[in-house]
Amino acid sequence: MAFAAGYDSDVLVIGGGIIGLSAAYAITRAAPGTRVTVLEKERGPALHQTGRNSGVIHSGVYYRPGSLKARFAVRGAAEMVKFCAEYDIPHEVTGKLIVATERSELPRLHALVQRGRENGIPVRELGPPQIVEHEPHVRGLAAIHVGTTGVCDFGAVAAQLARLVEAAGGRIRYGSEARVIGRRRSEIAVRTADGAVLRARALVNCAGLHCDRVARLAGDDPGMRIVPFRGEYYELVPERRHLVRGLVYPVPDPAFPFLGVHLTRGIEGSVHIGPNAVPALAREGYDWRTVRPRDLASTLAYPGAWQLARHHWRYGAGELHRSLSKRAFADTVRRLLPEVADEDLVAAPAGVRAQAVLPDGTLADDFLIRETPGMVHVLNAPSPAATASLPIGREVASRALAVLGVGVSV
Structure with a gap:
């Protein structure tokens, strides 16, 4: 396939997380010979969202039928398991329990059964005796078992995608933060922090925590802003890991996009408990000590953030309380796992979720991909984006290749 000369690349991808690398990989597969360069600061x-999550391969049971999240998660879960098997990446299909511990949660649990079936996911309803068969130390009034959920190492997946991109002739430039983006007719130019200038015919923005800023650098109005939420985790001490066999989730609150504090046995045998979701004081603020004035000012100046706080202050107050009080956090865990003691929990590394918030305070509840002349912006891709990364990558690739005038089926 012949492309125009005079460009450093046909497609520049900003962001070397799992979505950016999957998009680059999909481009090289769909249109061999396309010159792709990934810029990663x-x-x-995969040093941020991709490498700092619980490693769960989500089934898609939670998501609105017909949404991008539902379609891509269901398809992506199967593809992720196949990809991990093909490249010998540690993974396991464990299944998971979603457990109701209060009667008020039972209608929501039954609604999840229906939603799962609408999304084509095998879901089995369980009573208390069956819960104990799966998880002897977990207690609940009722539960559902979702057999297609699993765990893997998403950082290893991203590293493998990077190797495949480079093997196909793509370039990955690490330590290359995009500082200036300009476009003129059919040319896009990006200047990086080290002064290098790269020209391309199309740009893909997969910058995650900074995707809205990259969109504005390019002269586009993203129509949203990233408001970062830190997900705080604990681990069970080694001698208490036997309390959890697999994956155990509470019934989620449909008014908020987080799934609540859940129990996750990872591929290496550790048991993560969390996350607790609190506002981060920096886009890469993995603890309360990390404060970036620019990031904090961006959040505080955004009307949508204040509307969000007004709508969900009660929920947020509970999350803050659990962040500041280990006992309060443990009390939440004991709803599912009564035997756990405060001293059984030790702090684990946190992650930060890049949550898109609309100007009216609405949380974007689906993947958000927007196109402008010469560019494709991925503006909301939190969980289950890692699970769905392969089909998301193909979707982004098809749009980027359309910019080049290349019609392909991906």
């Missing part, structure tokens, strides 16, 4: 791939 860090020293390696």
Whole structure:
């Protein structure tokens, strides 16, 4: 396939997380010979959202039928398991329990059964005796078992995608933060922090925590803003890991996009408990000590953030309380796992969720991909984006290739 000369690349991808690398990989597969360059500001791939999550391969049971999240998660879960098996990446299909611990949660649990079936996911309803068969130390009034959920190492998946991109002739430039973006007719130019200038015919913005800023650098109004939420985790001490066999989730609150504090046995045998979701004081603020004035000012100046706080202040107050009080956090865990003691929990590394918030305070509840002349912006791709990364990558690739005038089926 012949492309116009005079460009450094046909497609520039900003962001070396799992979505950016999946998009680059899909481009090289769909249109061999396309020159792809990935710009990543860090020293390696997947050091933020991708590398700081619980590693769960989500089934898609929670998501609105017909939404991008539902379609891509269901398809992506199967593809992720196949990808991990093909490249010998540690993974396991464990299934998971979603457990109701209060009667008020039972209608929501039954609604999840219906939603799962609408999304084509095998879901089995359980009573208390069956819960104990799966998880002897978990207690609940009722539960559903979702057999297609699993765990893997998403950082290893991203690293493998990077190797495949480079093997196909793509370039990945680490330590290359995009500082200036300009476009003129059919040309896009990006100047990086080290002064390099790269020209391309199309740009893909997969910058995650900074995707709205990259969109504005390019002269586009993203129509949203990233408001970062830190997900705080604990781990069970080794001698208490036997309390959890697999994955155990509470019934989620449909008014909020977080799934609540859940129990996750990882592929290496550790048991993560969390996350607790609190506002982060920096877009890469993995603890309360990390404050970036620019990031904090961006959030505080955004009307949508104040509307969000007004709508959900009670929920947020509870999350803050659990962040500041280990006992309060443990009390939440004991709803599912009564035997756990405060001293059984030790702090684990946190992550930060890049949550898109609309100007009216609405949380974007689906993946958000927007196109402008010469550009594709991925503006909301939190969980289950890692699970769905392969089909998301193909979707983004098809749009980027359309910019080049290349019609392909991906």
